[in-house]
Amino acid sequence: MRRLLTATALLALAACGQQPSAPAPTTEAPTPAPATTAAATTEQRSAEDIAEALASLPAPYNAADYEAGRRVFAQCRSCHTIEAGGPNRVGPNLHGLFGRDIGSVAGFNYSQAVQDANFTWDASHLNDWLSNPQTFLPGNRMAFAGVRDETQRRDLIAYLKVETSADE
Numbered sequence: 536m537r538r539l540l541t542a543t544a545l546l547a548l549a550a551c552g553q554q555p556s557a558p559a560p561t562t563e564a565p566t567p568a569p570a571t572t573a574a575a576t577t578e579q580r581s582a583e584d585i586a587e588a589l590a591s592l593p594a595p596y597n598a599a600d601y602e603a604g605r606r607v608f609a610q611c612r613s614c615h616t617i618e619a620g621g622p623n624r625v626g627p628n629l630h631g632l633f634g635r636d637i638g639s640v641a642g643f644n645y646s647q648a649v650q651d652a653n654f655t656w657d658a659s660h661l662n663d664w665l666s667n668p669q670t671f672l673p674g675n676r677m678a679f680a681g682v683r684d685e686t687q688r689r690d691l692i693a694y695l696k697v698e699t700s701a702d703e
């Protein structure tokens with residue numbers, strides 16, 4: 536009972552913070568909640584920060600859909616962390632990816648193919664790698680078929696660009 540009360544109080548507080556005059560939502564009402572997506576995003580960074588970061592990217596990435604990119608990244612999450620200081624998993628941590636030499640995350644055991652490759656990650660290399668990792672760099676160990684859809688790759692690369700260069 537005490538728990539319930541606390542939860543209700545917190546909900547009320549949260550609701551107050553957002554819309555002081557909004558009536559309490561009823562469970563029956565099938566009203567859509569447009570605030571949900573915004574709230575989920577602001578947990579990490581504000582919508583303005585994201586819009587600003589996207590706008591500063593070169594075309595076509597400045598026209599990318601960040602949320603769509605985040606959804607595509609769900610395919611990578613089982614193997615890669617993206618935040619600063621995140622651990623290596625099956626694949627290396629991706630923070631600071633842009634401008635970094637391929638195969639240079641300390642403590643990650645790369646394949647010989649990656650160790651022998653010699654380039655710096657940028658949008659164009661990523662686009663090739665993500666289209667089809669195996670044809671781009673035969674012998675690498677990333678067991679991933681690739682993102683075949685051009686728009687999905689654009690959105691994913693823009694998302695990576697924003698997230699891998701964020702401070703937190």
Ligand code: HEC
Pocket residue numbers: 607608610611612613614615625626627632636637638639640644645646647648649664665674675676677678679682
């Ligand atoms: C099944 C696990 C797996 C999945 C899924 C996966 N990766 Fe990887 N990734 C790896 C492994 C393993 C490597 C290292 C490859 C090697 O050493 O040959 C790697 C390497 C990379 C590299 C090179 C990193 C460096 O330090 O040079 C990038 C960039 C990358 N992955 C991005 C992605 C993205 C973006 C996705 C999602 C679209 C993804 N990966 C999905 C396992 C995965």
